[in-house]
Amino acid sequence: MTSREIRKNPFTGEWVIFSEKRQARPDRKEGECPLCVGSEEVPSFTKPLRLDNKFPALSTEGEIKRHKMGEFYEKMNGYGICQLVVYTDKHDSEFLSLSPDNIMQIFEVWMTATKENSLNPSLKYILPFENYGTDVGATLIHPHGQIYAFSFIPNEIKREFDTIQQYREKNKECMVCNYISEELDKDVRVVYHDESVIALIPFYAKYAYDVYIYPKRHYNFLHQGTRSEFNLMIDLLPKLITAINSIFEKEVSYSLSLHQAPLNTKNSSFYHLYFKLHSPQRNTSSLKLLGAVETSTGTFINGILPENAAAKLRKIMM
Numbered sequence: 022m023t024s025r026e027i028r029k030n031p032f033t034g035e036w037v038i039f040s041e042k043r044q045a046r047p048d049r050k051e052g053e054c055p056l057c058v059g060s061e062e063v064p065s066f067t068k069p070l071r072l073d074n075k076f077p078a079l080s081t082e083g084e085i086k087r088h089k090m091g092e093f094y095e096k097m098n099g100y101g102i103c104q105l106v107v108y109t110d111k112h113d114s115e116f117l118s119l120s121p122d123n124i125m126q127i128f129e130v131w132m133t134a135t136k137e138n139s140l141n142p143s144l145k146y147i148l149p150f151e152n153y154g155t156d157v158g159a160t161l162i163h164p165h166g167q168i169y170a171f172s173f174i175p176n177e178i179k180r181e182f183d184t185i186q187q188y189r190e191k192n193k194e195c196m197v198c199n200y201i202s203e204e205l206d207k208d209v210r211v212v213y214h215d216e217s218v219i220a221l222i223p224f225y226a227k228y229a230y231d232v233y234i235y236p237k238r239h240y241n242f243l244h245q246g247t248r249s250e251f252n253l254m255i256d257l258l259p260k261l262i263t264a265i266n267s268i269f270e271k272e273v274s275y276s277l278s279l280h281q282a283p284l285n286t287k288n289s290s291f292y293h294l295y296f297k298l299h300s301p302q303r304n305t306s307s308l309k310l311l312g313a314v315e316t317s318t319g320t321f322i323n324g325i326l327p328e329n330a331a332a333k334l335r336k337i338m339m
């Protein structure tokens with residue numbers, strides 16, 4: 022086996038990434054930060070910057086090669102991109118305390134990366150994300166996020182994209198636009214909304230406080246947004262994280278991912294962009310761990326109804 026490859030489950034169609042090199046990641050000595058100014062990778066800092074991950078799970082070295090071996094075995098080399106986005110030169114800061122201008126600069130990095138990667142026809146999906154805390158795998162303290170680009174549309178996104186596409190073909194309308202407007206009418210799971218943004222906990226949430234944040238206007242890629250839409254979004258995102266922290270009375274681990282349309286894919290304009298804020302925190306003292314039901318069936322048991330979770334968050338946000 023090469024150090025990185027991507028294999029398909031013939032029973033479910035899902036792709037799994039294998040990356041043996043990642044296991045050789047060194048444990049860093051205390052006090053040694055590779056993202057602080059003066060380090061090899063960050064000689065100076067003026068605004069958020071992208072760096073190649075030194076230990077990437079995916080890489081664009083060489084051409085993408087797909088192999089089908091008989092009926093059951095399909096794989097490709099571990100083609101893709103793993104990058105870091107350094108947010109600030111302040112080591113002890115965090116996403117939550119960045120200024121709106123600083124978050125806008127991070128949005129600009131995400132937009133540039135999306136445009137750049139969409140020029141590579143072998144890449145099908147890009148995932149920029151902010152993650153905070155060891156419970157979601159953030160290993161470096163220095164405020165940073167990551168960008169992954171995949172040579173395939175990841176499993177859950179693919180199912181969602183196909184459903185939205187089928188709905189569009191049948192109804193000639195966007196399923197997400199219709200869903201948002203229905204949620205606004207019902208007004209029981211909406212955590213916040215203004216003229217351009219809506220945040221809600223979905224009817225079907227797997228985790229207690231998974232919040233989906235949609236622009237009310239239909240667009241597919243972040244660079245299609247306007248400055249006034251960004252301003253409202255940038256104001257809202259840290260407030261939502263703070264509200265979740267206040268429910269659990271501590272700084273929880275979370276991820277905030279940007280879901281845009283697939284790259285280099287037909288009919289991608291059907292897709293409606295959103296941010297997903299996820300925390301594995303279940304109550305003040307414990308995380309939602311995946312038990313036998315979740316790992317064996319993919320079916321989740323959530324300990325709080327989204328309507329009740331949304332009511333708690335809404336109260337704090339007011």
Ligand SMILES: [Zn+2]
Nearest residue numbers: 054057112163
């Ligand atoms: Zn640092």
Ligand SMILES: [Zn+2]
Nearest residue numbers: 195198239293
């Ligand atoms: Zn839409």
